[in-house]
Amino acid sequence: MTFQQIPMLGLARRIRRALRGPNRLGEAPALAASEAERRVLAILDEAQKSGRTFRSVPATDGRILRLLAEATGAQKVVEIGTSTGLSGMWLGLALMRTGGKLITFENDPGRAAVARAHFQRAGIDSLITIIEGDAHETISSLEGPIDLLFLDGDKPGYADYLTRLLPLVRPGGLILAHNMNLAPTYAKAITSDPGLETVLAGHEKQLGITLKKR
Amino acid sequence: MNAKRIVVIGLLFGLACVAWSQRRGFGRFSRQGDVPALAKSDAEKKVLATLDQAQRGGEMFQNVPVSDGRILRILAETAGAKNAVEIGTSTGLSGMWLSLALRETGGKLTTFEMDRGRAATARSNFKAAGVDHLVTIVEGDAHKTISRLKEPIDLVFIDADKEGYLDYLNKLLPLVRPGGLILAHNVETAPDYVRAVTTNPELETVFAGDGGGLGVTLKKH
Numbered sequence: 001m002t003f004q005q006i007p008m009l010g011l012a013r014r015i016r017r018a019l020r021g022p023n024r025l026g027e028a029p030a031l032a033a034s035e036a037e038r039r040v041l042a043i044l045d046e047a048q049k050s051g052r053t054f055r056s057v058p059a060t061d062g063r064i065l066r067l068l069a070e071a072t073g074a075q076k077v078v079e080i081g082t083s084t085g086l087s088g089m090w091l092g093l094a095l096m097r098t099g100g101k102l103i104t105f106e107n108d109p110g111r112a113a114v115a116r117a118h119f120q121r122a123g124i125d126s127l128i129t130i131i132e133g134d135a136h137e138t139i140s141s142l143e144g145p146i147d148l149l150f151l152d153g154d155k156p157g158y159a160d161y162l163t164r165l166l167p168l169v170r171p172g173g174l175i176l177a178h179n180m181n182l183a184p185t186y187a188k189a190i191t192s193d194p195g196l197e198t199v200l201a202g203h204e205k206q207l208g209i210t211l212k213k214r
Numbered sequence: 215m216n217a218k219r220i221v222v223i224g225l226l227f228g229l230a231c232v233a234w235s236q237r238r239g240f241g242r243f244s245r246q247g248d249v250p251a252l253a254k255s256d257a258e259k260k261v262l263a264t265l266d267q268a269q270r271g272g273e274m275f276q277n278v279p280v281s282d283g284r285i286l287r288i289l290a291e292t293a294g295a296k297n298a299v300e301i302g303t304s305t306g307l308s309g310m311w312l313s314l315a316l317r318e319t320g321g322k323l324t325t326f327e328m329d330r331g332r333a334a335t336a337r338s339n340f341k342a343a344g345v346d347h348l349v350t351i352v353e354g355d356a357h358k359t360i361s362r363l364k365e366p367i368d369l370v371f372i373d374a375d376k377e378g379y380l381d382y383l384n385k386l387l388p389l390v391r392p393g394g395l396i397l398a399h400n401v402e403t404a405p406d407y408v409r410a411v412t413t414n415p416e417l418e419t420v421f422a423g424d425g426g427g428l429g430v431t432l433k434k435h
Contacts, residue, residue, distance in 0.1 A: 028408075028412035028413070028419075030418060031413070031414070031415035031418075032415055033415040033416050033434050060420070063418060063420050064420050064422075066418060066432075067418050067420055067430065067432045068292070070393055070418075070432055070434065070435060071289065071292065071293045071393060071394075071395055071432055072292045072293060072294075073293075073294070073393055097393075097434060097435035098393070098435060172291055172292055172294060172318070172319070173292070174288075174292050191249040192249075192252075193252070194252035194253055194254045195254050197251060197252075197284060197287060197288055198249075199281060199284050199285050199288060199422075201285070201420075201422040201423075202422075209285075209288060211287075211288040211291055211292055213254050213291065213318065214291065214318035214319065
């Protein structure tokens with residue numbers, strides 16, 4: 001039995017939430033502006049409720065991804081660590097609007113298969129290419145310019161991904177890193193380069209958002 | 215009795231020390247102010263030095279904290295903002311953060327301020343920072359003066375009278391280009407604004423910055 005299942009505690013939580021108002025992200029859900037968006041959000045919702053998300057990004061971070069990809073007018077987005085495709089679907093919401101494409105790398109064939117099914121059901125598979133295998137090797141096939149790079153793979157590898165992909169990121173483009181707190185070498189690299197500007201946002205402030213200055 | 219008291223005080227002091235050091239250690243990269251914004255060029259150095267001086271000056275008049283300023287700069291630059299609009303210049307700190315981006319994007323800032331004294335301070339800050347040619351300050355009641363805006367807006371930053379946020383949104387949203395951003399400072403004190411930006415399906419809103427009080431809203435394409 002969890003806390004939420006104890007009726008009185010659940011009630012207290014609901015009252016607290018109501019008093020606090022809809023000021024916090026996640027309490028007001030992402031809304032669909034079109035049928036295509038509704039379809040993606042429905043698959044996302046279903047995947048999140050299934051519980052088998054394999055360390056995928058929480059909705060808070062997903063919404064930031066979508067917002068940034070659309071605001072930067074992303075034509076080419078690269079993701080390291082597809083997992084089951086949740087972040088890919090959030091990015092897909094932006095790419096449907098900007099006319100962009102996502103290339104996403106995944107080492108685990110099982111997760112890649114789940115992601116592929118998600119993308120297909122969400123109706124965005126035409127926007128996404130999944131590349132299976134060790135991303136440290138397979139990213140050498142990438143060409144620039146990259147508008148947005150999202151790192152969510154092996155944390156010790158973040159610094160290597162950065163070193164190799166930063167030259168391909170366009171000036172004014174973004175590098176996002178999930179769980180940046182777990183990648184100290186990466187954190188040091190991006191906060192000590194004057195050509196970059198970095199802030200932390202999102203769930204527990206662990207999403208690093210880095211601008212490659214123009 | 216006395217010895218007991220000393221032991222208790224000693225224990226409490228020890229605990230406080232451990233808590234403090236852990237906070238410093240674990241918080242290393244979880245708080246933005248820990249690693250300062252770095253200058254890529256002499257022009258950037260000049261803006262950052264003026265910002266630093268203004269922040270130490272003490273007379274902040276509810277300016278944005280550094281972490282929010284750095285978010286403003288990142289968003290304006292990645293959006294390639296040509297036309298940025300700010301409601302509530304104050305003494306120009308957020309304007310300087312935005313200018314770091316606008317120098318690079320070839321953009322300009324139109325910023326509205328009611329208080330003459332603050333507008334004058336902002337003007338001298340912009341000059342000292344070498345960004346005065348990028349910024350136009352419009353004095354007076356922004357609820358009236360924003361009607362002069364006609365061009366498409368890439369980024370709006372609202373940081374003024376909280377009860378006025380909704381009116382600013384209603385008046386400026388039609389001018390914001392698809393894919394453009396509307397940012398609002400201290401949204402926790404503007405519940406009707408928050409409701410408006412979180413219930414419109416044409417908008418997507420996230421909350422960032424210190425204490426989650428910076429609303430970042432995308433006008434979908």
